[in-house]
Amino acid sequence: xxxxxxxxxxxxxxxxxxxxxxxxxxxxxxxxxxxxxxxxxxxxxxxxxxxxxxxxxxxxxxxxxxxxxxxxxxxxxxxxxxxxxxxxxxxxxxxxxxxxxxxxxxxxxxxxxxxxxxxxxxxxxxxxxxxxxxxxxxxxxxxxxxxxxxxxxxxxxxxxxxxxxxxxxxxxxxxxxxxxxxxxxxxxxxxxxxxxxxxxxxxxxxxxxxxxxxxxxxxxxxxxxxxxxxxxxxxxxxxxxxxxxxxxxxxxxxxxxxxxxxxxxxxxxxxxxxxxxxxxxxxxxxxxxxxxxxxxxxxxxxxxxxxxxxxxxxxxxxxxxxxxxxxxxxxxxxxxxxxxxxxxxxxxxxxxxxxxxxxxxxxxxxxxxxxxxxxxxxxxxxxxxxxxxxxxxxxxxxxxxxxxxxxxxxxxxxxxxxxxxxxxxxxxxxxxxxxxxxxxxxxxxxxxxxxxxxxxxxx
Numbered sequence: 001x002x003x004x005x006x007x008x009x010x011x012x013x014x015x016x017x018x019x020x021x022x023x024x025x026x027x028x029x030x031x032x033x034x035x036x037x038x039x040x041x042x043x044x045x046x047x048x049x050x051x052x053x054x055x056x057x058x059x060x061x062x063x064x065x066x067x068x069x070x071x072x073x074x075x076x077x078x079x080x081x082x083x084x085x086x087x088x089x090x091x092x093x094x095x096x097x098x099x100x101x102x103x104x105x106x107x108x109x110x111x112x113x114x115x116x117x118x119x120x121x122x123x124x125x126x127x128x129x130x131x132x133x134x135x136x137x138x139x140x141x142x143x144x145x146x147x148x149x150x151x152x153x154x155x156x157x158x159x160x161x162x163x164x165x166x167x168x169x170x171x172x173x174x175x176x177x178x179x180x181x182x183x184x185x186x187x188x189x190x191x192x193x194x195x196x197x198x199x200x201x202x203x204x205x206x207x208x209x210x211x212x213x214x215x216x217x218x219x220x221x222x223x224x225x226x227x228x229x230x231x232x233x234x235x236x237x238x239x240x241x242x243x244x245x246x247x248x249x250x251x252x253x254x255x256x257x258x259x260x261x262x263x264x265x266x267x268x269x270x271x272x273x274x275x276x277x278x279x280x281x282x283x284x285x286x287x288x289x290x291x292x293x294x295x296x297x298x299x300x301x302x303x304x305x306x307x308x309x310x311x312x313x314x315x316x317x318x319x320x321x322x323x324x325x326x327x328x329x330x331x332x333x334x335x336x337x338x339x340x341x342x343x344x345x346x347x348x349x350x351x352x353x354x355x356x357x358x359x360x361x362x363x364x365x366x367x368x369x370x371x372x373x374x375x376x377x378x379x380x381x382x383x384x385x386x387x388x389x390x391x392x393x394x395x396x397x398x399x400x401x402x403x404x405x406x407x408x409x410x411x412x413x414x415x416x417x418x419x420x421x422x423x424x425x426x427x428x429x430x431x432x433x434x435x436x437x438x439x440x441x442x443x444x445x446x447x448x449x450x451x452x453x454x455x456x457x458x459x
Contacts (some may be wrong), residue, residue, distance in 0.1 A: 015117030030311025031072020033140035053103030059217035077149035087191040087254030092125035092283040096346030125346035129318035188224035192250025223254035236264035256337035273333030276369035277308035290332025295439035
């Protein structure tokens with residue numbers, strides 16, 4: 001067995017380089033430990049075996065990890081429902097829809113091909129984070145003292161997960177409101193290809209031009225991380241070449257979506273988040289709408305204009321979902337392209353529904369998407385700037401002292417707001433780094449204040 005790197009146990013999931021930080025034996029031990037974790041849950045029923053879902057992405061190591069994970073879960077007495085190849089949101093949906101006790105998705109999301117990992121959930125897709133179970137799992141795995149039950153669990157192969165998810169999404173929209181749109185989609189040889197293909201099979205009026213739809217964990221075209229500009233180059237060029245109305249990009253496990261306008265420009269996630277907030281507030285007027293601490297003030301403007309209640313959240317899918325459940329937040333969007341909905345099925349990303357809702361929104365106007373979006377381009381941003389530091393807490397203290405006359409929030413790092421600029425400095429969960437994101441009312445102020453804050457960070 002390869003020695004396990006303790007750093008793979010993170011705030012949101014378990015993730016590292018396969019064959020270097022962990023191997024197949026970790027998956028087996030994780031299965032044993034996850035059953036132990038579930039036995040500590042309030043809803044644990046000792047009268048029956050646990051029913052747990054397992055799924056995987058297309059990475060070369062994912063099938064081996066899945067087999068060993070199932071070996072551990074069943075050895076610990078759990079029954080396993082094997083969803084096999086599905087996107088992470090489809091996995092979440094299956095856990096909630098089928099009332100499983102929880103489950104584990106094998107994926108390293110947008111990380112390079114050498115990586116892999118595990119996303120863990122309880123009933124209804126409720127996330128397991130560092131504070132709510134991942135550190136427990138870490139301790140159990142390193143202790144490695146497990147007592148096998150008298151009766152091992154059984155494995156059931158499950159099909160039709162995506163079809164159930166799509167039925168839910170289409171039941172919540174009127175597809176006739178989507179006009180004939182030409183859409184280019186780049187799935188980066190990853191899991192989003194599965195639901196993108198199916199969505200447009202149902203939208204006969206639309207034309208789909210597919211880029212990199214063949215599942216391939218070596219990522220032959222480019223990395224499956226749409227946040228990196230170089231990974232959108234092919235999609236942007238194809239939108240312009242084909243005179244398309246829109247482009248759509250998804251990440252490695254399909255839980256993040258990005259849109260490109262007809263001119264080949266990225267539509268900012270803060271604007272997409274605002275549009276979706278406006279849409280979902282029609283379903284639940286006056287609802288709480290979440291947005292993460294990284295600047296994206298247009299979202300707050302749009303929530304307020306639509307009669308919603310803006311609620312700021314931390315960064316990270318597990319932390320946001322936990323906050324949504326605790327505070328009754330209906331919809332939330334993250335600057336990294338995650339869009340969450342809190343429904344009876346569960347609280348997690350619903351990319352198929354988000355795509356359909358946005359297609360309806362873009363169909364509601366005769367304007368090209370670039371012109372429709374232009375009115376929301378009110379603010380200017382620095383982008384995320386990473387800085388290596390010796391002491392993150394000392395940086396936060398300097399920021400608070402320097403900008404003490406501003407409106408300060410310490411939910412996740414330090415956020416400071418003034419009338420003409422606002423920013424967040426937060427720490428990395430795994431490295432001695434801080435991340436600066438700043439917005440302002442004009443480009444000159446972005447440059448001036450970014451330089452000023454970077455000097456404070458680097459003192």
